Amino acid sequence: MKKINLSVAAVLLAASFIYSSCIGSYALFNKYEKWQTHMTSNKYVNGIVGLLIEWLVAPICLFVDSLVLNTIEFWSGNNPLADNTQTVMGQDGRYYVVKTSRQGYEIKAPTGEVTYFLHDEATDSWSMKQNGVVKEIFRFNPDGTIQATMKNGEKINVTNDQAGLDMVRAEVMSTVNFFAAR
Template sequence: MKKRYLPVAIALVLTGSLLSTSCIGSFALTNKLLSWNQQVGNKFVNELVFFAFWIIPVYEVSCLADVIVLNSIEFWSGDNPVASGKKVIDGKDGRYIVECDGKGYTITSENDKSVVRLDFDKDDQTWSVAIPGGESYELMTFIDDTHVALPAPDGTRSIVELSDNGLMAYRDMVSSNLMAAR
């Protein structure tokens, strides 16, 4: 009799969570776990850890926690409690520390200790960049699901389609204006 209650309870919880949120979510916990696994060692060690985590059910538990709890919290509150954190990125021109606080990113260069802040305003659907000294500039504003407003070299805003062709046209516009300014 007890064996029958567990599958029914799991089915009810999953159905309730799917019906109440209707949100895919960012799966921050699962993505952090996968990112950690990719940095453990070489590709053979990473693959062994990957298989071990599937056998032990670490990935299954993290995915279930994301689906049932964390993505629901993210849907209702707008913030995922696991999404914030710190990551070191090795770029071709140096190392950077990227800190996420759930509302934006602080990027610090380990080379010259310069700091840049990227923030997202949910009300305006705008990403902006702030540099030390208090100056802030709008980078991109989402118009709809397929278009954004980006700054043009002349100070105006250009509507750009989110596609390869749209980004190529924007790059060409910026390049030609920069070449004309020389």
């Protein structure tokens, strides 16, 4: 009797660590669950099919997530199956699709125009790529300052604080032409 209780306790303890969801996003299981609940437009058919395959598919998905995919996510920072795309409302009230990657961000406008914000680890800089043209936006200097690139191509070094942000803002505003009409 003690061996059975000890075995049950060991299994429950192991399950509490595996299924605690603190080690990963469980992307495979979540994709399966979303598919299973939306495979047809009839919720009863979804439920019946779910009951028939749940006992086999769900444990396999959890096992693969727990031991393989979440381990990859823990060590690399990326789950191969995790959805790295989200929709964000811009300041103009329109929705943009933002996709993250190791290199940076891909932003797709409602018009279909795609803009990339790319990080270069060698120079510790961020650039914008649009219509095949790449322009450096800023880079982190070894001394802790930031080198910002203005629209006219001029580069200025600023501190990495509110004063530096204010300097860049003032520089940008000085290059903007305002026209007043009556």
